[in-house]
Amino acid sequence: MTAVSSTIPTHGNYHNYHGYRYHHPGGHDSRLALLPRGLFANARVLDVGCNEAQSWGARRVVGVDIDDTLVRMAWRRRRTLWSHQAPLSSAGTSRPNSKRERAPVPASPPVADYFPASCQHMFGPLPIPAADTLDFDISENTFPHNISFRRADWVNESIPEDDGGYNVIVAFSVSKWIHLNGGDAGLSRFFERVYATLVSGGTFVLEAQPRESYIKARKLHPTLQENAQTSQMRPEDFEATLCSIGFKPGQRLGEPGEGRFRRPVDLYVKR
Ligand SMILES: C[S@@+](CC[C@H](N)C(=O)[O-])C[C@H]1O[C@@H](n2cnc3c(N)ncnc32)[C@H](O)[C@@H]1O
Known part of the structure; x- marks a missing residue:
């Protein structure tokens, strides 16, 4: 095809x-x-x-x-x-910087437009950590x-x-x-x-x-x-x-x- x-x-x-x-x-x-x-x-x-x-x-x-x-x-x-x-560790969201600093799991989803588009234009996109890494509490079932x-x-x-x-x-x-x-x-x-x-x-x-x-x-x-x-x-x-x-x-x-x-x-x- x-x-x-x-x-x-x-x-x-x-x-x-x-x-x-x-x-x-x-x-x-x-x-x-x-x-x-x-x-x-x-x-x-x-x-x-x-x-x-x-x-x-x-x-x-x-x-x-x-x-x-x-x-x-x-x-x-x-x-x-x-x-x-938004990074989950800030302002009650849930992308922690490390498992030890884990913030309480929030009821609401992470803030979608936390960083302005200009950040990505100036510094490039943020790297996506692998699922289930030690430093990030994200898994295959999370964005x-x-x-x-x-x-x-x-x-x-x-x-x-x-x-x-x-x-x-x-x-x-x-x-x-x-x-x-x-x-x-x-x-x-x-x-x-x-x-x-x-x-x-x-x-x-x-x-x-x-x-x-x-x-x-x-x-x-x-x-x-x-x-x-x-x-x-x-x-x-x-x-x-x-x-x-x-x-x-x-x-x-x-x-x-x-x-x-x-x-x-x-x-x-x-x-
Ligand atoms: C008019 S757009 C609608 C896009 C989106 N679903 C929406 O409504 O916002 C139609 C989309 O279907 C895709 N498409 C058409 N035939 C398809 C097929 N047989 N298999 C997978 N995608 C197909 C097209 O490439 C296009 O991106």
Whole structure:
């Protein structure tokens, strides 16, 4: 499988997607506010089409994206987030300088924007200590070690983390691209893979783009044009397809976003 990193974003692989959608990278993502409280707590999460990716307070988040460059950017962003975060030994946060100086474990997460971006520009990113080292109380289940990224076309390729199963799979604004590139068969395969890799009782969070938004996207490539013409499945049918695979009927969490980014966010639970 050849790596995708094209200047024509035929997979929705926009290189400044979050800056464009939220007006600045790292901007507030209104979709996350809709999710049930505690959904990510102690969960293994897969984010399909992660683009630049985010940390959601989960035990483990794996971001997978078809675009090589986006995956490299996601690793860089992880390092940046770490570099901006407060040292846990200061002000009631919990990145201690050593086990002996350990501060009481705080109820709240570490302060995210403690160091200004200029610090990283002037001095470079902070090194990330290995998990479970003597000097730092961080483990594989704490940020930044709990977040990793893989380049893969997840519809057609598995990744090693799939073997452990996921409690939550998130697919934000990626179904249209899978549908246009793989047709109805590709989208069905995607939904079946989501079902197969979720643990029993696991949750699928789907933000599907509406059919109208396919019109502009399909002009990017003749394959997309052809699949748009021949596909029979419509976003309104996705719930029926997912139920036929084995999910419980979906729950509409809301339609956040503005303008053409106002899209439904639905939640499906694996029986
Ligand atoms: C429009 S962006 C959405 C990004 C992010 N999920 C969000 O909503 O903020 C779609 C992303 O899905 C990725 N993508 C498309 N098809 C994919 C596939 N088959 N496997 C993995 N990633 C894919 C693209 O590279 C792109 O980063």
